Amino acid sequence: MxxxxxxxxxxxxxxxxxxxxxxxxxxxxxxxxxxxxxxxVADGGEGTIEAVIDAMNGQIKTVSVHGPLMEETTAEFGVFDGSHAVIEMAKASGLPMVPSEKRNPLYTTTYGTGELIKAALDEGYRNIAIAIGGSATNDGGMGAMTALGVKFLDKEGNQLTGYGKDLGSVDRIDISGLHPAVKETEFTVMCDVMNPLTGQNGATYTFGKQKGGTPEVLKRLETDMKSYAGKLLELTGIDVDQIKGTGAAGGLGAALNVFLNANMKSGIETVLDLIQFDSLLEGVxxxxxxxxxxxxxxxxxxxxxxxxxxxxxxxxxxxxxxxxxxxxxxxxxxxxxxxxxxxxxxxxxxxxxxxxxxxxxxxxxxxxxxxxxxxxxxxx
Structure with a gap:
């Protein structure tokens, strides 16, 4: 038996x-x-890094990053087999990192998540899985992409920081500085929500309230997110609202898909693939x-x-x-x-x-x- x-x-x-x-x-x-x-085993949420690293005899790396309020902090990511990295965006941009009295999606950013991705790329990892649950953000992924070298510019040519409040100011996007290792890396996004980027079921109206958004803030963010989606369409020809899951993590799903060509995949399916679960069933x-x-x-x-x-x-x-x-x-x-x-x-x-x-x-x-x-x- x-x-x-x-x-x-x-x-x-x-x-x-x-x-x-x-x-x-x-x-x-x-x-x-x-x-x-x-x-x-984990489903792509809390504990994913630990589960994968334990199963694959990998290791945890700790790096300095910026949190959702751009505060200096540290965050972890897991690595194994020499080429694989596993990242939980909540480690750098998670809602629990923001005190309840400071929660406002206009002023949070995924910049730290981008720093985690950059650290993995800099160290040579070319298969990167990113769990994007539990975010404090609604910045369309601008912060993360800024950390990876993308420039979001306003009408005057000034570079935007990448907070939620910057979404409506994007006039031009310069991807010439995007981290060079991106084109040779396979990215998988662990995402189990199907929400598009905008609309009543989109990032802002579905998840913005729990991140501290008032009705007035949510209305502004939704208008600005639609403008941002239009700029992504102009740049890439990709209509992110036609892709399931792009509204996850306040729009980080959209940015990972558009700029990193990431594959959106179920969290549990990704974890089971990473730990080579099917091979463990032999003779069971x-x-x-x-x-x-x-x-x-x-x-x-x-x-x-x-x-x-x-x-x-x-x-x-x-x-x-x-x-x-x-x-x-x-x-x-x-x-x-x-x-x-x-x-x-x-x-x-x-x-x-x-x-x-x-x-x-x-x-x-x-x-x-x-x-x-x-x-x-x-x-x-």
């Missing part, structure tokens, strides 16, 4: 590594001769995955759905152990997951569940393997 454990972390309580350890102990308790292996009899809470969203780009579909293609059964279930969790059955076991044993506060996370997960793991053993005893 060969098991593969590939669970997302339970945010705030259990890491993927801890989950693998518990599953291994309980699997061997029920099936003493079983073979167990585990891999850390059962996969155990999971996440902290499973609901209808789990079927759309989350770890269990990504794992489940890969297993389904190989006809390998997969089950999920989760902290709790919400509305529509059963949709995951359509994505290769055969059953769901919750760690919660009765009514309890979230604080208690997190405090007892190891104990509760261990109980759920034991129940899972016991029912598996019972199933194996059934007569045809």
């Amino acid at each position: 060969k098991f593969l454990f590939a669970s997302d972390s339970f945010k705030g309580s259990l890491s993927s590594e801890e989950i693998t350890g518990i599953l291994t102990e309980e699997a061997k308790r029920i099936f003493p001769d079983c073979e167990c292996s585990g891999v850390s 009899d059962l996969v155990v995955t999971g996440e902290g809470r499973m609901d209808w969203q789990s079927a759309f780009g989350k770890v269990p759905s990504g794992i489940g579909m890969r297993c389904k293609k190989r006809r390998i059964p997969a089950v999920a152990i989760v902290g709790g279930m919400g509305d529509g969790a059963e949709k995951i059955y359509e994505h290769g997951i055969e059953s769901i076991t919750t760690t919660i044993q009765g009514a309890m506060a979230i604080e208690e569940a997190m405090e007892r996370s190891v104990e509760l997960y261990r109980g759920a793991a034991q129940r899972t393997f016991r029912i598996l053993r019972a199933g194996m005893s059934l007569k045809e």
Whole structure:
């Protein structure tokens, strides 16, 4: 019997590594001769770098960058295999980096994310994956591209800094100074939102409020973003509003697509490809995955759905152990997951569940393997 454990972390309580350890102990308790292996997995959001680097025996690099308010700070990116780099834009331009009283998308920038990309390029990495969730910005990616050598100029020829407030002032875009390594680098954007750059479902109106935008600010940003989209069309002939995901991260998705020719791809699919997950399925009899809470969203780009579909293609059964279930969790059955076991044993506060996370997960793991053993005893 060969098991593969590939669970997302339970945010705030259990890491993927801890989950693998518990599953291994309980699997061997029920099936003493079983073979167990585990891999850390994330869906392109928080923890992606750590999951990929752990799985691929890579390393973390720390560089000096500018945060979303152009403050000096440091940020990390991961590298492995000599040519691959993994970047989380939230490490340099994330919403948690901006105090709530200072949140205003007119005055935030993705410049630091561009500095992370530049650092990876300068060090020779030519396969770069960028996770773009959790941004504090609505600058159309101008800040990031400025850090990479693109010049956004106003009518007087002055170079713009690359904040959200600069979107409407763009008159001309000079790409002659774009980092020379861009043309020889393959960029992948981990993005699970389908929003276009502008419109009611675009970057500004969908995500701007949570970044501190008032109705007046959002109205201005939307008008300016439309102007910016027009300039991108003039420069490249690309209508970014016809490309799904260009509104992600306040328009960073659009800039990465237009200036870096990046491929937009599901976060979980990118991670599974990076860690060579399919090769790990060789000879496996059962996969155990999971996440902290499973609901209808789990079927759309989350770890269990990504794992489940890969297993389904190989006809390998997969089950999920989760902290709790919400509305529509059963949709995951359509994505290769055969059953769901919750760690919660009765009514309890979230604080208690997190405090007892190891104990509760261990109980759920034991129940899972016991029912598996019972199933194996059934007569045809």
